[in-house]
Amino acid sequence: MPGPSLSRRRFLALAGAGSAAVALAGCGSAKKASPVPASGPEVQAAEEARRRSGAAVRDVAITAAALTADLGDGLQVPTWGYGATVPGSEIRIKAGDVVRARFTNRLPEATTIHWHGISLRNDMDGVPGMTQPVVDPGASFDYEFTAPDPGTYWFHPHVGLHLDRGLYSPLIIEDPAEPGAYDREYVVVLDDWTDGLGQSPEMHMEDLRAGRGPHAAHQAGGGPHSEFLNSGGGDVNYALYLLNGRRSETPVEFVARRGERIRFRIINAGADTPFRVALGGHQLTVTHTDGFPVEPVTVDTLMIAMAERYDVTVTVAGDGVFPLVAVAEAKADEAMAVVRSGAGDVPPSSVRPRELDGRILRRSDLVAAESVRLPAGRPDRTYKVSLGGGDAGYVWTLNGKPHGKNKPLEVRQGERVRLDFENTTTMFHPMHLHGHTFQVVNPGKPAGARKDTAIVRPDEPLSVEFIADNPGQWMIHCHNNYHQEGGMMLTLSYVTDRALTSQERASPLGLVCDWVARSVG
Ligand code: C2O
Numbered sequence: 001m002p003g004p005s006l007s008r009r010r011f012l013a014l015a016g017a018g019s020a021a022v023a024l025a026g027c028g029s030a031k032k033a034s035p036v037p038a039s040g041p042e043v044q045a046a047e048e049a050r051r052r053s054g055a056a057v058r059d060v061a062i063t064a065a066a067l068t069a070d071l072g073d074g075l076q077v078p079t080w081g082y083g084a085t086v087p088g089s090e091i092r093i094k095a096g097d098v099v100r101a102r103f104t105n106r107l108p109e110a111t112t113i114h115w116h117g118i119s120l121r122n123d124m125d126g127v128p129g130m131t132q133p134v135v136d137p138g139a140s141f142d143y144e145f146t147a148p149d150p151g152t153y154w155f156h157p158h159v160g161l162h163l164d165r166g167l168y169s170p171l172i173i174e175d176p177a178e179p180g181a182y183d184r185e186y187v188v189v190l191d192d193w194t195d196g197l198g199q200s201p202e203m204h205m206e207d208l209r210a211g212r213g214p215h216a217a218h219q220a221g222g223g224p225h226s227e228f229l230n231s232g233g234g235d236v237n238y239a240l241y242l243l244n245g246r247r248s249e250t251p252v253e254f255v256a257r258r259g260e261r262i263r264f265r266i267i268n269a270g271a272d273t274p275f276r277v278a279l280g281g282h283q284l285t286v287t288h289t290d291g292f293p294v295e296p297v298t299v300d301t302l303m304i305a306m307a308e309r310y311d312v313t314v315t316v317a318g319d320g321v322f323p324l325v326a327v328a329e330a331k332a333d334e335a336m337a338v339v340r341s342g343a344g345d346v347p348p349s350s351v352r353p354r355e356l357d358g359r360i361l362r363r364s365d366l367v368a369a370e371s372v373r374l375p376a377g378r379p380d381r382t383y384k385v386s387l388g389g390g391d392a393g394y395v396w397t398l399n400g401k402p403h404g405k406n407k408p409l410e411v412r413q414g415e416r417v418r419l420d421f422e423n424t425t426t427m428f429h430p431m432h433l434h435g436h437t438f439q440v441v442n443p444g445k446p447a448g449a450r451k452d453t454a455i456v457r458p459d460e461p462l463s464v465e466f467i468a469d470n471p472g473q474w475m476i477h478c479h480n481n482y483h484q485e486g487g488m489m490l491t492l493s494y495v496t497d498r499a500l501t502s503q504e505r506a507s508p509l510g511l512v513c514d515w516v517a518r519s520v521g
């Protein structure tokens with residue numbers, strides 16, 4: 001093994017492989033296809049195809065650092081964030097722009113940034129040891145990528161449980177040809193909060209591994225149950241739930257006028273909590289999910305799992321103060337904001353608008369807008385992804401093994417790939433694919449929603465299809481940060497018949513070869 005700057009052991013630890021007892025294997029043996037390296041020519045070519053001549057370049061500086069967050073009413077908590085606030089400040093660009101982000105890590109631990117949902121070049125995806133080395137404390141990393149698709153996105157770390165601190169920011173990509181008519185737009189970021197108030201995320205993980213907490217109760221057949229999810233709401237008890245960094249006692253106010261149309265871009269940045277969202281006195285017209293448009297559908301309420309996004313439009317029904325509520329599903333607490341179009345008191349933080357019990361958005365309600373549907377076709381390749389684990393030791397698996405031991409799903413560029421998720425656990429899982437936006441298979445409908453994260457309920461399979469048009473090495477994982485850390489990840493590996501150059505094999509990211517070969521072996 002050559003001497004890359006990232007030691008193998010550290011690589012394994014940071015990538016969450018959780019196992020050192022793995023034999024090293026060679027890369028690109030004579031017969032086997034080689035994994036496409038994260039910065040290989042295939043990746044460069046895909047980026048060139050995305051990049052428009054004269055594309056605007058947006059320079060941003062992002063620093064991860066310890067800070068004191070004010071969660072409202074003088075509640076100050078020490079945490080980690082991107083900049084001076086939680087959420088970190090939003091990045092807003094136009095589709096096709098190039099993001100050039102100088103990232104500086106002032107945390108005491110190594111970290112990375114993952115640009116959730118963006119079909120970006122593989123070597124900017126932020127997965128340590130797989131697409132880039134970690135960014136050490138005090139070090140910087142320059143991210144630069146074309147952001148091809150408009151929509152509501154966000155970014156967060158891809159190391160350990162960093163996501164369950166205050167490290168998250170919206171990334172809004174405006175559509176130069178925006179068809180939607182609305183008067184105002186607000187970004188709504190939901191989060192479940194423990195850091196600085198009670199146990200740290202790492203302490204929660206220790207509890208889970210030791211069989212303590214809501215997860216253990218649920219495994220034993222008890223604990224609060226969500227009918228919608230056919231499972232519990234999560235594995236961790238949080239001190240607070242936040243909307244745009246505020247607890248519900250001191251909600252943010254979204255100002256509007258009667259009759260105006262507001263577009264809310266709702267992002268769930270929580271680590272372990274699905275939220276049921278409703279606006280008192282209003283219905284929600286869902287126009288996009290995970291950035292991509294759907295045929296508009298109007299409902300009373302919707303469930304947003306970790307890392308999902310929903311864009312909804314509402315027409316302000318009158319003069320008043322309306323609670324925008326996000327109830328932590330099966331956790332008996334909520335986050336809140338208010339829409340203010342007139343005088344009046346802010347409702348109590350325990351308010352439960354009746355819309356919460358009205359018509360809820362279902363997977364089968366969502367049909368991709370025609371402009372973003374995949375062309376009709378049959379999959380070239382179908383993989384089963386079986387979700388398992390969660391028993392003693394809190395090990396979660398995909399296809400029977402935790403990450404690092406399970407076999408990467410190999411694909412070739414240009415293929416249409418189908419993933420059949422089946423859930424053998426007692427918990428729901430929001431499954432996320434990096435670098436691609438899949439299309440949910442919606443039997444009887446022309447096309448389900450285009451999404452990058454979708455809920456898989458126990459005993460209810462989910463099938464998705466995507467075009468393998470973004471070469472590299474990509475993660476498929478549960479976006480419950482604790483499940484992910486417990487091993488619920490899998491690699492989607494583009495392979496090629498070309499022989500890798502010796503430089504590709506020797507580079508730190510040539511480690512990808514070991515990663516894949518090791519898991520296949
Ligand atoms: Cu937002 Cu690997 O995820």
Ligand code: CU
Pocket residue numbers: 428429430478479480483484488
């Ligand atoms: Cu999960």
